[in-house]
Amino acid sequence: MAGTYRFSFGPWNVHEGEDPFGPRVRETIPFEEKVKFAVKAGFGAIQFHDDDAVDVTLPIAEQNKKLAELKKMLDDNGLEAEFIAPRLWFNPHTIDGGWTSNSAEDRQYAIDRCKRAVDIAKELGTDRLVLWPAREGSYVREAKDSKLAYDRFVELLNILLEHDKTIRILGEMKPNEPCDSTLSPTTGHFLALASRTIDPDRVGILIESAHAMLANLEPSDEMGMALSFGKLWGIHLNDQNGLKFDEDKTFGTANLNKAFSQVYILDKYGYGNNGEYVGLDIKVLRTQKQDVSFAHLANSKAIFEMLVEKVRSCDQKYIDELIAARDYEELSFYILKVIMGKA
Numbered sequence: 066m067a068g069t070y071r072f073s074f075g076p077w078n079v080h081e082g083e084d085p086f087g088p089r090v091r092e093t094i095p096f097e098e099k100v101k102f103a104v105k106a107g108f109g110a111i112q113f114h115d116d117d118a119v120d121v122t123l124p125i126a127e128q129n130k131k132l133a134e135l136k137k138m139l140d141d142n143g144l145e146a147e148f149i150a151p152r153l154w155f156n157p158h159t160i161d162g163g164w165t166s167n168s169a170e171d172r173q174y175a176i177d178r179c180k181r182a183v184d185i186a187k188e189l190g191t192d193r194l195v196l197w198p199a200r201e202g203s204y205v206r207e208a209k210d211s212k213l214a215y216d217r218f219v220e221l222l223n224i225l226l227e228h229d230k231t232i233r234i235l236g237e238m239k240p241n242e243p244c245d246s247t248l249s250p251t252t253g254h255f256l257a258l259a260s261r262t263i264d265p266d267r268v269g270i271l272i273e274s275a276h277a278m279l280a281n282l283e284p285s286d287e288m289g290m291a292l293s294f295g296k297l298w299g300i301h302l303n304d305q306n307g308l309k310f311d312e313d314k315t316f317g318t319a320n321l322n323k324a325f326s327q328v329y330i331l332d333k334y335g336y337g338n339n340g341e342y343v344g345l346d347i348k349v350l351r352t353q354k355q356d357v358s359f360a361h362l363a364n365s366k367a368i369f370e371m372l373v374e375k376v377r378s379c380d381q382k383y384i385d386e387l388i389a390a391r392d393y394e395e396l397s398f399y400i401l402k403v404i405m406g407k408a
């Protein structure tokens with residue numbers, strides 16, 4: 066029996082529209098409104114950076130009181146917190162990166178902030194910590210010792226695995242932006258690092274479609290690799306038009322066939338059957354007006370659901386025959402006909 070899917074998004078997906086070249090173009094939408102949308106649109110969870118969830122400069126007791134209030138609000142609305150991700154890239158301590166910074170003091174800030182993010186995750190009832198190494202890279206090769214930086218990456222993972230014996234770490238890798246070159250740019254790099262930790266079974270993967278494409282890789286194949294390792298614990302679906310900045314476009318809008326391929330492999334291997342969410346990481350177009358600030362999320366969820374229908378409508382016997390005959394030209398034509406409703 067084919068599974069059903071549970072969806073999530075992050076509050077940062079509905080933003081005010083500022084970019085490196087221009088100011089905000091929309092009013093801030095309060096978190097409560099985002100929760101209302103999540104419930105109405107049939108989402109099951111919210112993704113959080115640590116500071117989306119709570120002010121991380123508060124004393125711990127006060128922080129935990131606020132987190133209990135947030136947890137109750139989520140519970141009351143039938144929502145879960147999918148994961149916590151430490152937002153290390155905003156702080157002055159992380160100008161040169163977090164756990165790979167050349168400054169010992171700044172590395173310690175990053176380690177402490179990550180440990181605190183683990184604690185926040187547990188307070189919100191999730192065992193998932195997502196690590197995106199935003200500034201763990203360089204602009205000038207000789208500025209950072211890459212051998213040492215990779216050692217420090219493993220060291221951080223071990224510290225966090227040691228800090229809480231039940232936390233699971235999901236690496237969300239991306240090859241560039243904001244860094245010129247990011248350390249551990251792909252799923253494969255991160256799995257190699259995971260194998261060196263004290264508990265590789267608690268280190269897995271979150272694959273973002275656009276991040277794979279920025280590495281000029283095929284997102285569905287990246288998902289296949291993580292599935293093969295039993296480590297696809299999260300996804301960030303979106304789309305990307307070639308090797309540009311991280312566009313975070315609505316799922317399927319730049320390359321519908323690539324979107325289909327992702328849904329095909331996820332559905333084939335029962336992604337979600339162990340509680341994994343279909344996470345979206347999609348930015349509102351800057352051109353959107355205030356009153357249509359949520360459409361990209363509703364549309365991406367709808368496109369995913371329509372593609373699930375298309376995938377399940379495929380004549381698998383016919384696909385198998387084409388594979389056996391090595392007639393991949395016809396296979397490609399058939400898949401496009403399925404997508405266009407002409408099969």
Ligand SMILES: [Mn+2]
Binds near residue numbers: 237273301
């Ligand atoms: Mn993401």
